[in-house]
Amino acid sequence: MKHVFIVGGTSGIGYSLAQLYLEKGFVVGICSRDISKISDSQKSNFQVFQTNVSNYIQLHETIESFISKEKKIDIFINCAGCYTEDVADSISYQQAEEMLQTNVLGTVNAFEVARKIMKNQQSGKIAVIASVSGILDYENSSLYTKTKRAVIQIAKAYHRALKPFGISVITIAPGYVDTQKLRNLNANDLSKKPFLVDEKTATNIIFNAIENDKKFVIFPSKMKWLMLSLSVLPSALLNVIMFKKAKWMKSK
Template sequence: MKNLTKDTTGNHTPHIIIVGGTSGIGLALALHHQTLGWQVSVVGSSAAKIADINSHYPAIVTYVCDLTEPNQMRTLLDNLSGIPFQRLIYSAGSYTNERIHHLNQTDSDQMLAINLQAFEQAFRWASSQLKQQLKKQYQSLDVSKGDRPSLVCIASIAGTIDYPYASLYAKSKRAMIAIASAYRAALVPYDIQVNCIASGYIDTQALRDLNDGDASHKPFIMSTQAAVNHIMQAIDDDVELAIFPRSMRYITSALNHLPKPVLNWILHSKLDKAK
């Protein structure tokens, strides 16, 4: 395992941990931070993806962990404890299309574990670690205002719409948004930044796999690089809940302003599976 290092100028190299950082937007954010000079650690469940990163990006520190397994999650956090970091991004996610498939027990357990339970466990651990670091090291690290410690989670625009027929995926992402907001309020006295990202469709391999290899028909779909730019700007600007692209933000805002019976009818008939 690698620890916080110094560059040739004597400045400390910032360290980021990305949970769910072996593919998709998580890997894109990992590579972006690497280009910025950050030390990067990623966590993923696929041994094959980990091996690929080790081969192509040997400077990235990797950890294999099945987030649905409590013992593996505890071991991961124990291994990471005591290693200084400045930013944690929770980018792991699980999705089952409930408009097409009725949830089975395995899918239900996996979505709840990854989208909510492991996320909250990671944020609880990370906030505790950062508070300990601030007590022991903040002055010696000479962290400037622009380098505030930060916790970031990748939610979904699906979690920004409040209606009773929402899927488990949407409900778990809505809960993620609420939990991130609570952590943001709780960590203000520590000057720890918390940001939640609620994006629309991003053209990742996972999305393409869910759509027979082509997700171009998805409304307002954006490239991975465009999403990275939005996310980094939201972190730089310390946006509590960053909803993008703009067109989707307007649509969801308009939907949330509709009378509840109208919203429920629209989304129940257009988005959900037949009951």
């Protein structure tokens, strides 16, 4: 039997992935800060832990506890992420701190705990959920965008370092995914989210990327080609386009 552990597995993309792995016959461990979000009947399908990814000791203890029972982790996925809709100067210090701790420090913590277990096993896959927004480098981007750019870079470093130990690193950069969190942030109106995909589609793409050990996956494909086209533009032009896009998205 195969074992998967999903950090941030209690809602949205993470929970949808947890359900898919369960259907595929995996033993599934999940964690997040607030596990009351899922019902007791849902909890009974998984091993559930209350854990903050930005707290290394807590995360380490959680994984040790999962391993002491299950003996191994074949796949470790970090879905935990903190996002808002705002640019850098319009979020509070507390929001910025939470975003940096969850998205950046949390990514490092996830790699650190997973790699220790997987080095002993001499096998395993570690997947991280970045964002398509982290692909482009432009002015006026949100702090969230910068943290997801950091996630992509951190994953690259671990990809190289862990390869000799039989551990693969898979980085996923989704475009807009129709999750409750995204809806809550946009007053339930996702009409200005181009190439939006539903949770199930996103989950299947992520599952297949992990199965096939893809190093870096951007989806949906229309978003991927748009990003790749924008990435070759001169930075001054890219800045103007992205500024106009942000203005359009905020307009009613």
